Amino acid sequence: MRMRIILTWKKAAGLILLGAAGALFVGWSGLVSIAASSGHFAVTRWFLGWTMENAVETQSMLLLKPKNINLEDSALVRRSAGHFATGCAPCHGAPGVPQSPVVLQMTPSPPRLEDKVAEWSDEELFWIVKHGIKYSGMPAWPTQEREDEVWAQVAFLRALPDMTRAQYAELALGGRPGGTDLEAGGKTTVAVDDIVENAIADCARCHDRDGLGRGQGDAKNAFPIIAGQPAPYLYATLRAFALGRRESGFMEPPASRHPPEVLEAVARHYSEQPAPGLRPVDAADASATPALSDASISHVDDAPVTEQPLASGSVELSLVPLAPRQDKAGLLEGEGDHPYPMVPAAAAAGPPTTRMKLLELGRRIATEGIGPRKIPACQRCHGPAEHRKSPYYPYLAGQPEWYLSGQLRLWQKGRRGGTAYAHLMDEIARNMTDQQIEAVSAWYSELPVAERYHPLTTR
Ligand code: HEC
Numbered sequence: 224m225r226m227r228i229i230l231t232w233k234k235a236a237g238l239i240l241l242g243a244a245g246a247l248f249v250g251w252s253g254l255v256s257i258a259a260s261s262g263h264f265a266v267t268r269w270f271l272g273w274t275m276e277n278a279v280e281t282q283s284m285l286l287l288k289p290k291n292i293n294l295e296d297s298a299l300v301r302r303s304a305g306h307f308a309t310g311c312a313p314c315h316g317a318p319g320v321p322q323s324p325v326v327l328q329m330t331p332s333p334p335r336l337e338d339k340v341a342e343w344s345d346e347e348l349f350w351i352v353k354h355g356i357k358y359s360g361m362p363a364w365p366t367q368e369r370e371d372e373v374w375a376q377v378a379f380l381r382a383l384p385d386m387t388r389a390q391y392a393e394l395a396l397g398g399r400p401g402g403t404d405l406e407a408g409g410k411t412t413v414a415v416d417d418i419v420e421n422a423i424a425d426c427a428r429c430h431d432r433d434g435l436g437r438g439q440g441d442a443k444n445a446f447p448i449i450a451g452q453p454a455p456y457l458y459a460t461l462r463a464f465a466l467g468r469r470e471s472g473f474m475e476p477p478a479s480r481h482p483p484e485v486l487e488a489v490a491r492h493y494s495e496q497p498a499p500g501l502r503p504v505d506a507a508d509a510s511a512t513p514a515l516s517d518a519s520i521s522h523v524d525d526a527p528v529t530e531q532p533l534a535s536g537s538v539e540l541s542l543v544p545l546a547p548r549q550d551k552a553g554l555l556e557g558e559g560d561h562p563y564p565m566v567p568a569a570a571a572a573g574p575p576t577t578r579m580k581l582l583e584l585g586r587r588i589a590t591e592g593i594g595p596r597k598i599p600a601c602q603r604c605h606g607p608a609e610h611r612k613s614p615y616y617p618y619l620a621g622q623p624e625w626y627l628s629g630q631l632r633l634w635q636k637g638r639r640g641g642t643a644y645a646h647l648m649d650e651i652a653r654n655m656t657d658q659q660i661e662a663v664s665a666w667y668s669e670l671p672v673a674e675r676y677h678p679l680t681t682r
């Protein structure tokens with residue numbers, strides 16, 4: 224005999240309500256095992272793992288690694304290694320770094336990643352590192368606004384399985400596994416107390432003690448240069464990171480680890496390190512060069528042409544080096560009454576086809592600006608120290624290209640933040656095209672080199 228149950232809407236709703244009431248009762252009873260000490264039943268562990276894998280797979284489906292990201296780039300590995308040491312290794316361990324018995328008592332406990340990364344695609348790793356995993360202790364990236372940083376961390380994860388202890392110590396710990404040998408860099412500056420020394424050793428894992436950034440060869444330029452930036456800019460920037468007013472998953476943790484008075488001393492230390500390749504300020508020179516005319520830097524306009532091999536043949540040579548007096552030829556109609564020479568929007572002459580042309584466009588933007596696009600000459604604020612009006616204006620010369628263009632793009636998206644003066648850059652960046660950003664970043668990144676080849680003759 225068969226029993227017939229007819230499911231009606233009323234009965235279905237009743238069942239759902241009953242289920243909900245049951246769940247509430249179980250939660251209310253206080254009998255659910257939430258003790259990490261009891262672990263999971265095998266079936267629960269399987270179910271949670273399976274759910275997590277499916278979620279990561281599905282939710283990373285629409286992600287695509289940007290074309291300009293090369294996960295084998297050693298600069299990306301270098302940039303994220305120091306963060307791995309403080310942000311990930313305490314849970315996951317690292318080459319030569321065992322997992323602490325404390326984290327092994329987490330449920331689930333963090334796996335060693337050397338064995339695990341091969342199981343995930345690049346996009347899946349990106350998703351995990353960016354978003355973290357709820358109810359497991361696996362944290363999200365400190366900011367959701369810096370996907371470039373998350374990709375750098377993925378590059379590190381890809382390099383991890385083949386990394387030796389020595390390589391890891393060199394990359395992530397400043398080559399000093401214990402992190403206590405503070406004098407190893409050789410250059411001790413002023414007599415600062417242990418706390419400040421410790422903080423500098425922390426920064427030095429990435430920026431080195433001289434502020435030029437660690438890394439050689441291909442990994443050179445992994446970090447922005449902080450040597451010789453004005454101390455007020457450095458300090459205000461560090462506080463902006465600590466307060467979340469400037470977003471970076473790499474910088475927010477170190478800036479928050481140290482109290483303001485320590486950051487102040489650290490800022491002073493880095494401001495006293497010599498900036499690379501820059502001509503020492505000569506008072507006589509400074510007075511001979513008016514602040515806004517930028518005669519002091521116009522000598523670089525022919526530097527790359529004579530010193531660098533051209534990518535596409537010598538024909539370009541005659542086209543590229545425009546001396547400042549030739550700029551008038553590039554004036555657009557009706558713009559002659561502007562107080563400073565203007566450069567036509569890049570499109571008027573077609574996009575620069577060679578590195579040389581790109582650098583020339585960059586030089587013009589930096590020294591003259593682009594009037595019609597409301598882009599002022601960058602050098603008005605970022606020029607040589609003796610011309611800068613405010614200790615909150617950083618120099619840009621010699622900064623890595625990726626860093627300069629990356630910062631400008633952050634401003635374009637309204638995501639850069641920074642000190643109380645950061646808004647000065649909002650409109651400037653928004654008025655720039657991609658190509659202008661590329662050009663001015665290229666020019667500044669090569670500026671100190673040019674200066675070394677063409678030292679200013681004293682007038
Ligand atoms: C507080 C401890 C903790 C920290 C810090 C942490 N994780 Fe995790 N992570 C975990 C736990 C726990 C899991 C396991 C999650 C699970 O199985 O559901 C995990 C899982 C992962 C996984 C997936 C591994 C797998 O196959 O199961 C990756 C990849 C990962 N973490 C990367 C990182 C990176 C990169 C960092 C640093 C930016 C980091 N984690 C920081 C705790 C941590």
Ligand code: HEC
Pocket residue numbers: 302303304305306422423425426427428429430445446447448449457460461470471473474477478481489490617629
């Ligand atoms: C884990 C590596 C790492 C550590 C440790 C680190 N930094 Fe940085 N720092 C970076 C990276 C990467 C950037 C670039 C951030 C960006 O892209 O916005 C940066 C940016 C900065 C900037 C901004 C530069 C500019 O021109 O605006 C300052 C200032 C700075 N760091 C100072 C410090 C100081 C001081 C410490 C120590 C308290 C420190 N950093 C520790 C990696 C690190």
Ligand code: HEC
Pocket residue numbers: 447460588589598599600601602603604605615616617618619626627628630631640641642643644645646647648651663
């Ligand atoms: C009116 C002054 C002013 C002018 C003109 C100006 N800037 Fe800036 N710029 C600033 C200030 C102030 C900051 C520091 C913002 C902060 O982090 O708080 C800055 C920061 C930057 C940074 C980030 C530097 C770093 O180390 O993080 C870049 C890149 C930059 N400017 C590019 C440019 C370019 C390119 C131009 C010309 C097209 C330009 N700026 C013109 C005031 C100016």
